Amino acid sequence: MNFDGIYLAGVGTHLPPSVTTEEAVRTGRYTEEAHEASGLESVAVETSLPAVDMAVRAARTAVSRSGHQAQDFLGLLHSSTYYQGPEGWSPAHYILLNTLDRPISAHHVQHGCLGVLAGLQTAALRLAASSDPDAAMLLTAADNFETPLVDRWRSSSMFVLADAGSSLVVSRRGGFARLLAMDFVSQPGMEAMHRGAEPLLPPQVPVSRVMDFDARLEHWRLKWAEGGAIPLGDFGELIADSVQRTLAAADSSLERVTRIVHNGFNRDPLSVFLLDPLGLSADRGTWELNRRIGHASVSDFALGLEHLWNTGQVRPGDQVLMLGFTTGMEAACALLEITSGPEPVR
Template sequence: MRVTGEVHLAGLGSWLPDEVTTADAVADGRYGEADRKASGMLAVRVAEDLPAPDMAVRAARTALRRAARTGLTADDFGALLHCATYHQGPDGWSAPHYVLHRTLDRPIGAAQVGPGCLGMLTALEMAAHRLAADDGKDAVLLTAADNFSPSLVDRWNSSRLFLLADGGAAAVVSRRGGFARLLSVGSVSAPVMEELHRGGEELFPPGITVGRSLNFEERSDYWRSRWAQGAAPPKVHLGDVVADAVDRVLAEADTGLEQVARICHTGYSEGALHTIYLDPLDVDAADGTWEFTRSIGHIGAADPFIGLERLWTRGEVGPGDRVLLLAAGPGMEVACAVVEITEPYLPATARPEEDL
């Protein structure tokens, strides 16, 4: 979608817990040395028992404080969109409204957005549509957070594509201006591939209700076995979907890949990062955020925005630079956005201890 109106990122925030190194995980038997070497990962962030919505609140408060310099107040927001890839709290309870209560605290709509790891980019597109359709409110707050510490989750071995990490991110989307202008945003899906994340699991009862763990590797093993027995694998490669989505969004932004200063991608392990993202685009790891994400891990939907915050606050991108935000998730679907940095980071907009 080409964004023709004034849609900006007015503020970003993140909250990351302490790191646990992959070397320590190997030393205490949680992670294999061969897997550690193959992944290229140095550490992941682990929040222990801090609820995911509280991490979203902390990130949102930073984003809101940074956005306040544009004149935005809580009364200017029309909605809150919260993204999550894992359980947030009690069944039948609303994490989005918990975040809303502890941030904007206004009687506006709050909703949870998916699917999975591209949720925050999906929410960004939804926010752009809302701002275009309703001129009564000037901003939308986006949040994302996950905590993969429950005992049913083995963050070190649930997938060879990534190591699950904890943390939160937030973004203020506004028509009043900000530090970056949204040029385009969109997604491409390959629904024939939805079964890859389902594996051999039945749809009912839901796995969590019978104590089944979140284990993508088991589902991958299921399909490897089926293919070895003669079942036909999907004819679509996720890397092709990535290339298609990026081509479309870049064209809508009147931008070539050579004009993109940096790519903020999902926090995958090294092999998966190249196979799924970098190689299909014919770009190097230095063009992305690998040197950062390899010490963070995969924090669900938050990854691209955590990466953008780091680049912006450290001055690695500045006015005139165009940045590609990129994520893939179950479905299979790939979402991306192109933003152009319009203002440098001003450290005075956040307390020193909150700067990255």
């Protein structure tokens, strides 16, 4: 799907201090073998600030950078993958109250690590339908995994979970990047990969089970060893298909793309699942940043984009491809064109 006249007008992030992987090994939280395999140097860990407050901090920065006033915004979309607050409560409205404080709609978007891209597509469609040339939408995202219910260092061999908040202002008026095209494609036959053998009813008592992605995958490995059917699919093909359709919609190509912003996976999974299917090397992506942060779930995309933009690694006219996948399994990407550089620090 291509877009016309939709921009990113502001970006903001909140990153807590990092814990080095060497320190995690020394204190027994991480194994030396996993450390060496991951390629990670450190991981962002927030010990006191709730996820929604990280989102608020990031949103205030994004709105300030955007030049938009509170009255310009048509709505707020917040995304997350993990606990945000009491069950039945609305984190999106908490963030709205502490940022724009206007009687507009606020939604909670839950689409795994693609939450920000799902929010971006929804915001772009909402703005495309508006007749207000100054209309804007606020996207926020945040997760805090500092809880006994999550072992951030061992929950998956594909990544180490990081804490962060992020925000984007999507605008009709203009901005530092123009949205050219987006695409989502899924392989629903693989949804069971992250469900494992866990029951769907009745709800599990949260404290009784620590989140463990590898244990769910191990369920299918054992079934395979026993000769049973498992939910397999060519996920590299899914990634390549999403990219091809997005680039075609924008009449572009991978050769035209300057940089890739992707999920913050460990070194080998990043290559196998995202870069290799497209024939890309790590230096085209944001590995240099991700290896110092870890996998910040829904915030990977804004963190990577802000980093490339602020450090001058992308300039006006450059194209940036935001690419990732989530459970389901589903892949998505968004193609941007940088239209201006960051304001000089005074």
